[in-house]
Structure formats: structure tokens, C-alpha cells
Amino acid sequence: MVLGLTSKLPRDVGVLGAWPCELPDGRAVDPRFFNDGKTYRYRIRCTPHRVPTTDRGEWHLARPLDVAAMQAAAPAFVGEHDFAGFRASSCQAQTTVRTMLAVEVAAVTAEEPAGLSTVAASDTPAVVTVTVRGEAFLQNMVRIMVGTLVEVGLGRRPPTQIAELLARPDRRRTGRTAPPQGLTLVEVHWPDPWPPADWQTRARRPDDEPQPLAELV
Template sequence: MRNICMKVSYDGSGYNGFQSQPDGNTVQDKIEKALLMLTGEEILIIGSGRTDAGVHARGQMFNFHTASAIPIERWPVAINSRLPDDIVILEAYEVPENFHARRSAKRKTYRYTIDTGKYPDVFGRQYRFHHYRPLDVAAMRQAIVHLIGTHDYTSFTSTRSTKPSHVRTIYEAYIEEEGPFVHVYVTGNGFLYNMVRIIVGTLIKVGIGAIPPERFPAILQACDRSKAGPTAIPQGLMLWDVHYAEIKPGS
């Protein structure tokens, strides 16, 4: 059996998230259906993580085992011809037998985009959160750096989280501006349920002056969800990239 890893990009607007659901309307379900058509095998794919309904991915990763002899370079085109237009396989790699898309991941990067333009962009509304008030991005930058390091992120986690530990490591957290768009990037060794969306919701509170940036360390240390801001809408969130020791860019 071969172990194949793939990078997939998708528009999550029309799906109930990445992970398989009973109604079959998920990105995973569509990929597994395409694999069945291509190989004749009932294949279960393993994603690097789940994304919620309405969340997108530029670089989601998944792996699966197959007996198919299809050359590795032909997999993306072969699967894409059997997928909806809003799901595209970008790359395929042959990986070691013990490679696991979730457990082998070294770091993940998410990007959240806020549109601060006067009016919403009708053509990009499903990829951005339109904020109706100006934001103090300098204050948001002062706040976000306090997230870097190894911490208990309970304050920035949904109360519905089932993880036994909320300790994670954030390697990078920064903000870029592109015209009216404010992009929030967060890179870590793993993320909790709604973690990035809660971080962004709290940063927006900083941006409108409702939370001083110097209060961020206290919010983090409180380990209390009620101390942080609201959960930002899913449409602005994108799984940007996932990194592995076994896969080198351009390989």
C-alpha cells in the first residue's frame, strides 16, 4: 500500500466544514467520492485538521492509503477532473508509511481577513469580515504579540472544546494591511476549537478601543472564555498552510 499526501485548496462557502458529516456535504466527502470514482477503492482520508462550515483553505493537507499504481505526478489532475470547481488539489506527495496528516504536522498557519472599506465588497464578502467601524491597527499589533509563546489558551477557546489540554505554542502572530484589508496571521503547533476566530474577535475589540492592548496578557492568563471578545464570523478565516518535516516546499 502507498501512503499519499495531498494539498487541497477549497472555498468552504457551500460546505458544512471539512470533516465528514452524515449529510455528505463536506469537503472530505467530496474528495473521498472522487477517489472512489478514480481508484474504485473505499478510501478514508485523514485531514491535518477540521475547518468549520464557511471556513476556507489555501493549503489544507490530507493523506490516505491506496493500492493504486497511478504515478504521483498524475494524481492532482486525475482527482480534480472528478471534483467540484470549488475544491482543487494543488500538490501530491508519496510519504512514509507512518506519515499522518494531523499528527505529523509541525506547524499550521491561519489567516483571517477583515475588510475595513466603507462598503462591503459584494464579490469578496464570503472571504472577509466587513467591519463597519475604523480599526486602530497599531493597537491591534501591540496586543497580538502577547499571544506568542507557549500558553494555556482557554480564554481564546470555545467552551465546547473537548480537548484535555488547552496548552499550545504560537510561533508567530502578526498583522498585515493591504488597502482596506487587515490580514491577521497566526502560526502555531496546533489550534483549539474557534481559537483563531476568538483571537480575531478580541483584536477587533482592541481595534475599536473597547479593550486596551495592554490587557491582552491578563485576558490570556485568566483562562476564562468570558474575558475575551466575541467569536468572529467564519467567512474571513482561511487555513493558510501546514508544514511537515517529511515534505519540503517544491519537492
């Protein structure tokens, strides 16, 4: 199963494992509604130069970011909130309340190409990552969260403003939608042990009609 699926998928998608899952009542297992959430990671390069070998998987911002300010702002996203201000205008979800389990900002020591390691300031992180784990997401939600955190890192917003944006949702007040290439789906979390304790109540909700995969984040 793993080898067969991998052979049919594009080069930027891989299968790491497969296992059988059955529900006690014989109902089909829909992976979209029986998973325990997803983890996404967004990668931002802050160095003046662009690195061709990693450029397809990161946002080359070419600006230093205040990581401490972004780290101070990120926890405000955690918990159950109305994320109406953090979704695309074309999002079709009927409810905008979502639960975030963790939002973490980290500075990464990135290996620089030979001859360019001294271009970036020594006290500025070369790469900043934003890792988000949540139970479900709206269209472009993670990218708008990242775009807003970047504005905090650039000093354009105070870290305390995230709570205000969630309390009074308005897409016109939140940050830009970060470019798509920096975003990676790291993991879809599967219940262990199986089946989950609430398997009898998990069912499709009216606002959970399938959307094209490319538009989900």
C-alpha cells in the same frame, strides 16, 4: 494524484502538490500528527461599503480599526500558553495548552470598485489581515483571537490586556467569535527534510480525537 483529488473536492478547496512519505518503521503517516503546524489568515474589511466580489472571504466590519494597537497586542499570543479562554464551549480537547509561532496584523491596500474608492477615509486601511501560525489549535481559537484583537482595534481593550487574558483564562472575558467567512487555511506545514527528527515520538495524544473539519477553527 493532484488532478484526481482536485476533481473530487469542492470548489473552495484545491490541491497544489502531492508527494510520497514513508516512516522508517513502516508505520502509517498520519498527516494530522506529522505536520509542523498550520497557518491561517483572517481578512477584515473596514470600509463602509460591502464588496460583493470579496464578501464571501472576509468579515465586513464597516468600522475603522487601529492597526498599530492590534500590532502591539498580537505578539502576546506568541509562545506556549493556556488558550482555554480562546476556545468554543463545545471544544472537546482535554488540554488547552497550545504553541503559537507567529501572530501578525497587517493593513492591506485593497482594490476598490470604481466609484467607491473615495468612500473610505484616506487614512484608514480598507482591509486588515491577521495571520496566525501555530503548532495546533482549539475549536474556534483563531476566530476568538481575531475577535479579541478587533476589540483592541476598536479601542475597547488596551493592547496589554492579551497577556492578562492568557494568564487567567476565562471565555467570558475574551472577545467575540469572529464570523467564519473571513478565515482561510493558508498552509499546512510539512517537515522538510523528511522524516522529522522526532518521528519516533510522534503519536496520537488522548485529546487529539478527530473533530469535524468545519469545527476545528
